[in-house]
Amino acid sequence: MIVVKFGGTSVGDAAAISRAAAITRGRLPRQPLVVVSALSRATNELLAIADQAAQGQLILALRGVEGLRDRHLAECQTLLGDGSDADDVRAELSAMCDELAGLSEALSVLGHLTPRSLDAIAAYGELLSSTLVHAAFCRYGLPMELVDGRDVVVTDELYTRALPDLEAITERARSVLLPIIRRGRVPLVGGFIGRSHAGVTTTIGRGGSDFSAALFGAALGAEAIEIWTDVDGMLTADPRSVPRARLIEEIRFDEASELATFGAKVLHPSTIAPAVQRGIPVLIFNSRRPEGHGTRITPDAPRRAVTAIAGKGNVTVIRVTSSRMLLVPGFLRTLFEVFERHRTSVDVVATSEISVSVTVDDPSRLETLMVDLRALGDVAIERNRAVVAVVGAGLGGDSATMARALGALHGMRVHMISLSATEINLTIIIDGDRLVDAMRALHSEFFDVSPTGPPTPTPTPTRPPRPEAA
Numbered sequence: 001m002i003v004v005k006f007g008g009t010s011v012g013d014a015a016a017i018s019r020a021a022a023i024t025r026g027r028l029p030r031q032p033l034v035v036v037s038a039l040s041r042a043t044n045e046l047l048a049i050a051d052q053a054a055q056g057q058l059i060l061a062l063r064g065v066e067g068l069r070d071r072h073l074a075e076c077q078t079l080l081g082d083g084s085d086a087d088d089v090r091a092e093l094s095a096m097c098d099e100l101a102g103l104s105e106a107l108s109v110l111g112h113l114t115p116r117s118l119d120a121i122a123a124y125g126e127l128l129s130s131t132l133v134h135a136a137f138c139r140y141g142l143p144m145e146l147v148d149g150r151d152v153v154v155t156d157e158l159y160t161r162a163l164p165d166l167e168a169i170t171e172r173a174r175s176v177l178l179p180i181i182r183r184g185r186v187p188l189v190g191g192f193i194g195r196s197h198a199g200v201t202t203t204i205g206r207g208g209s210d211f212s213a214a215l216f217g218a219a220l221g222a223e224a225i226e227i228w229t230d231v232d233g234m235l236t237a238d239p240r241s242v243p244r245a246r247l248i249e250e251i252r253f254d255e256a257s258e259l260a261t262f263g264a265k266v267l268h269p270s271t272i273a274p275a276v277q278r279g280i281p282v283l284i285f286n287s288r289r290p291e292g293h294g295t296r297i298t299p300d301a302p303r304r305a306v307t308a309i310a311g312k313g314n315v316t317v318i319r320v321t322s323s324r325m326l327l328v329p330g331f332l333r334t335l336f337e338v339f340e341r342h343r344t345s346v347d348v349v350a351t352s353e354i355s356v357s358v359t360v361d362d363p364s365r366l367e368t369l370m371v372d373l374r375a376l377g378d379v380a381i382e383r384n385r386a387v388v389a390v391v392g393a394g395l396g397g398d399s400a401t402m403a404r405a406l407g408a409l410h411g412m413r414v415h416m417i418s419l420s421a422t423e424i425n426l427t428i429i430i431d432g433d434r435l436v437d438a439m440r441a442l443h444s445e446f447f448d449v450s451p452t453g454p455p456t457p458t459p460t461p462t463r464p465p466r467p468e469a470a
């Protein structure tokens with residue numbers, strides 16, 4: 001069996017849902033399990049509704065709920081038309097929106113938005129979309145069965161970014177999803193959402209529908225996990241910054257994970273982990289061009305000195321300096337325990353004898369974090385930095401490649417440099433306003449022009465199989 005995940009833009013309207021149904025039909029011989037995201041922009045609208053309600057702006061919040069209701073009902077009308085079955089689906093969608101309005105009113109009274117209540121509201125994006133997509137797929141004659149993702153995904157209670165319990169998910173997937181597949185039917189599940197062991201609704205972080213798909217694939221030993229989105233696959237750089245970016249037809253797991261972590265928007269970074277553990281290939285396709293080759297992510301893709309360039313802005317550098325670091329065992333452990341207590345992830349680390357520099361891209365807990373860090377030494381904060389990463393499985397064994405990377409950034413101020421422990425990612429911290437310039441310079445160095453002048457040929461790995469005709 002395979003897992004087929006459709007992102008928000010791939011189920012964003014009636015036309016997109018129709019394309020997704022055709023793609024699914026073409027995969028019926030491979031026993032698909034379908035995972036869907038919320039309709040495009042719906043999650044952002046839900047988060048805005050929660051924020052407005054908690055701030056006492058109930059009228060605005062309820063207008064947002066009505067906007068979501070109108071949108072889902074309009075797409076339902078286009079897909080299903082009239083009839084008793086369509087009326088039942090419309091009633092179900094409207095009932096969910098009534099529940100959402102009730103939650104908004106409760107938040108307005110409380111005047112305080114907790115992570116738990118935020119998850120309760122954010123979950124409606126996938127609940128609404130899975131109900132709508134399931135009804136549409138059934139109308140197109142597909143043998144679908146709707147499953148609430150919360151009945152399968154078990155998590156801890158770290159609301160808004162809950163950690164899945166893979167052992168419990170495997171048990172649930174085999175008892176809930178596998179019998180449906182064995183009956184020759186297709187389970188359709190909303191991604192992103194789960195329940196804690198106590199039965200409370202949770203979400204597993206933005207972009208978490210990819211993660212859900214990978215969790216289901218790992219639990220059921222899938223042949224492949226397909227991610228259907230609105231781009232052709234992973235590219236050598238973000239095309240919004242580098243218009244000449246090229247498709248990467250085959251890439252290694254570790255390279256894809258690094259690219260996702262450092263700015264690639266095609267897939268969620270955590271998607272890779274369950275697939276890596278089980279050796280399941282992840283394939284990325286464009287739902288608007290299902291005939292394309294896409295990108296295949298596997299553990300044995302060809303090794304290249306440089307596979308791609310990634311970058312992200314709005315990064316904060318934190319520098320901690322203390323003479324107590326010198327020859328004192330355990331200091332770094334104490335330092336990073338501070339970040340762990342404040343639930344703040346660190347991306348890049350550089351150390352010297354008496355200082356440690358790290359980068360974070362979530363400054364929401366910065367003020368309280370600083371209080372504990374100042375107990376360890378002098379702390380300096382540098383805002384408005386950017387991370388640019390040169391990623392390639394062959395990077396570490398070639399110092400000339402690293403020299404070329406730094407040479408391409410001539411004239412730009414470099415604040416930090418770090419080579420990952422796996423030697424596949426050279427990370428460079430620069431001024432935030434130079435991110436696009438840096439990405440274009442690096443892409444030109446490694447993909448547009450060779451050191452001697454002529455165009456650099458693109459490696460041609462073995463192509464993955466084309467998707468079946470829908």
